[in-house]
Structures are given as structure tokens and as C-alpha cells.
Amino acid sequence: xxxxxxxxHSGVKTGMIxxxxxxxxxxxxxxxxxxxxxxxxxxxxxSVGYASSVKGKNCVVRTIEHLLATCHMFGITNxxxxxxxxxxxxxxxxIEICKKIEEAGIVEQQEGIEPxxxxxxxxxxNLPENKYLSIEPSDRFQIDYVLEHPMPIGVQKxxxxxxxxAFVCDIAPARTFGFLKDFNKLEKMGxxxxxxxxxxxxxxxxxxxxxxxxxxxxxxxxxVLDLIGDLYLLNRPILGKVTARQxxxxxxxxxxxxxRNSKNHT
Numbered sequence: 001x002x003x004x005x006x007x008x009h010s011g012v013k014t015g016m017i018x019x020x021x022x023x024x025x026x027x028x029x030x031x032x033x034x035x036x037x038x039x040x041x042x043x044x045x046x047s048v049g050y051a052s053s054v055k056g057k058n059c060v061v062r063t064i065e066h067l068l069a070t071c072h073m074f075g076i077t078n079x080x081x082x083x084x085x086x087x088x089x090x091x092x093x094x095i096e097i098c099k100k101i102e103e104a105g106i107v108e109q110q111e112g113i114e115p116x117x118x119x120x121x122x123x124x125x126n127l128p129e130n131k132y133l134s135i136e137p138s139d140r141f142q143i144d145y146v147l148e149h150p151m152p153i154g155v156q157k158x159x160x161x162x163x164x165x166a167f168v169c170d171i172a173p174a175r176t177f178g179f180l181k182d183f184n185k186l187e188k189m190g191x192x193x194x195x196x197x198x199x200x201x202x203x204x205x206x207x208x209x210x211x212x213x214x215x216x217x218x219x220x221x222x223x224v225l226d227l228i229g230d231l232y233l234l235n236r237p238i239l240g241k242v243t244a245r246q247x248x249x250x251x252x253x254x255x256x257x258x259x260r261n262s263k264n265h266t
Contacts, residue, residue, distance in 0.1 A: 001100045005088025006199070016067075017082040018101075023111040025078040026235045027071060031059040032084050040068060040081075042233045042256045052230055052249050062086040065229030065249070066094035072232035073167040074101055077113050092175035092199040094225060098168050116265050118240030122258050124251060131246045133255050138241040143227055146245045147220040152207040156220035160228075171228070173214050174221035177201035180209070227252050234259060 004015040021028070027040040038044050038056040046055040053062040063086050071079060081087075090096045123134035130148065141162030148155050160171060180202055201218065202210045215221055223244075230252035231238055238259075244251075259265065 001104050003088060003090070003097065003100060005090050012084075012086065014084050014086055014088050016087060018104075019080040019082065020107065021078040021080050023078060023109045025080070027068070027077070027079045027232075028081070029054060029061040029064070030080055030082045031056065031061060032082055034058060039235070040064065040233060041235055042253070042260050045233060045253055045256075050249070052226075052233070052253065060085060063089065065226050066090075067097055067229070068232040069167075069225050069229030070094045070097045070101060070172065072228050072237065073162075073164045073172075074098075074106060075164075075237065076101070076106065077235065078109065089176065089199045092177075092201065093173050093222070094229075095168070095173045098172045113236050115237040115239045116234060116259065118238070118265050122255070122262055124254055124258065127247075127251065131251060133242070133244050133247045133251045135238075135240045135242045135255065135259070138239060141238050142241040143224050144241065144243045145220055145224050145227065147223055148246055149219070152203060152205070153219050156217040158217060158220045158224055160224050167228070170215075171221055171225050174218045174225050175199070175201050175214070176222060177203065177219055180204045223248075231256060240265075 001018040002015065006013055029038045029040060030036070031038065036056045036059055038054045038059070038061060040054060044054040044056065046053050046060065051063040052065045053060050054064060061083055067081065067087050118135055118137045121134055121136040127133065143160045146155070146157050147153065160166065176199070178200055181204075201208055201213070226249065227242065227244060230249060231242070233253070233256050
């Protein structure tokens with residue numbers, strides 16, 4: 001699969017090629033042009049404030065969460081992703097990646113990967129009062145997310161129950177969002193340069209200023225999308241219920257590190 005677009009934070013025209021790989025490969029990013037390969041694994045994660053990225057010896061691949069969310073829900077465990085420095089943002093969601101993968105099709109390989117089954121509750125400690133993130137035992141993958149913002153976003157809640165078809169219909173189309181006042185701050189940090197009217201929901205204090213929402217609660221759905229992607233940085237599907245309030249990439253990655261180090265799963 002070949003996909004072209006622009007990097008959300010770099011602002012550079014970019015593309016990616018998705019190639020099938022043999023059993024036991026995992027998901028790997030190959031940096032163009034030098035060919036360095038970086039596993040999509042928690043040990044390689046860097047800079048998680050505004051996007052999840054992985055770093056090798058000589059390069060970084062940024063904004064990988066929407067692609068990983070799609071792989072998570074489609075059950076893709078072996079994949080080579082050829083890319084320069086950032087996964088294209090496309091329309092700010094992962095729906096185009098879903099469509100491309102459905103067009104190409106998926107081969108079920110003989111050697112599968114056992115899901116990570118949560119057996120005891122893990123709760124992130126030392127978070128600010130308004131934030132909460134935990135994972136507990138469940139016979140399926142679930143996310144219960146509460147987003148609390150001043151208006152025009154307000155309080156939004158969403159419960160996702162881990163079905164691929166529900167992901168494609170209800171989560172994958174939810175786009176990245178940001179406040180107009182934050183773009184200056186991002187620009188000073190060298191981020192957000194690829195934000196366009198066509199790929200980010202832009203808000204001011206009154207409401208959305210550049211597009212029509214796809215869902216009345218599109219903001220919380222996008223938070224769920226990011227969380228699904230970040231949780232796949234163990235390269236294994238998860239059986240457990242995640243409860244989240246007001247969290248982002250930083251907390252998501254902290255939970256994945258807890259899962260990597262914990263004995264509270266099989």
C-alpha cells in the first residue's frame with residue numbers, strides 16, 4: 001500500500017509504503033533513505049507530548065499512533081512501514097488507512113500472537129487531580145474515556161468495546177483537534193507546521209471554525225483513537241478494560257511502560 005500526504009508536525013510532504021512481512025517480524029518502521037529499521041515497540045518511544053514517535057540510532061519516525069490504532073484493531077502484527085520522518089496525517093483521522101488496508105486485504109498467518117490478558121488492575125500513580133488512567137481485567141478490549149474541557153468542547157464520554165467494525169465506523173473517522181491559540185505555541189516548539197484546514201479541527205472560544213463535525217462527540221472519539229494506537233506499542237493485542245479521564249500520549253505511554261514491566265498479565 002502506498003499513501004501520500006503531509007506530516008502534521010513537520011509540515012513536510014511525505015508518504016509511506018506498507019509491506020507484508022513474515023511471521024514473527026512484528027511492526028517495523030524503515031527510515032527512508034538510510035534504511036535504518038525501528039520496531040514499533042515501547043522501548044523506542046520518544047517525545048510523546050503531542051504525538052507518539054519512535055527513535056532509532058540516527059533517525060526518528062513521528063506521529064505513528066493513528067497507523068498503530070488501525071493495525072491494533074485489524075489484528076495486523078507483521079508489517080514493514082517505509083517512511084521518511086513522519087507518518088502522513090491524511091485528514092487528521094485513520095479512516096483512509098482503514099480503507100487502504102481493506103482494499104489490499106489481510107493474510108492470516110499460521111503463527112499468531114497471544115493477547116496480553118490483564119489479571120490485576122493497574123492504575124497510574126501521581127497524576128494531576130483531573131487525570132486518571134487504569135486498566136483492569138476483562139474478557140475483551142474496552143476503553144471508557146471521559147474528556148473534560150471548557151466550552152465549546154465541554155464534557156464528553158465514550159465507551160468503546162473493541163470491535164474492528166465499530167472502530168472503522170465510530171472511531172477511525174474522528175479527527176485531530178486543536179485550539180487556534182495553541183498553534184503559536186506549537187510553532188515555537190517546531191510542531192504543528194503541517195496543520196491545515198483540511199486535516200485538523202480548529203477551535204476558538206466560540207466553537208469549531210473550519211469544518212463540520214463528523215460526530216457531536218468527535219473530540220473524545222479522537223482521544224480513544226490515540227489511546228488504541230499507543231496501547232499497541234507492545235505489539236500485542238490487549239484483553240482488558242481501560243478507564244481514562246483527561247489523559248493524552250504522555251499518560252498512555254506511561255501505562256504501556258507499566259504493562260511492559262508488570263506481572264499483572266499473562
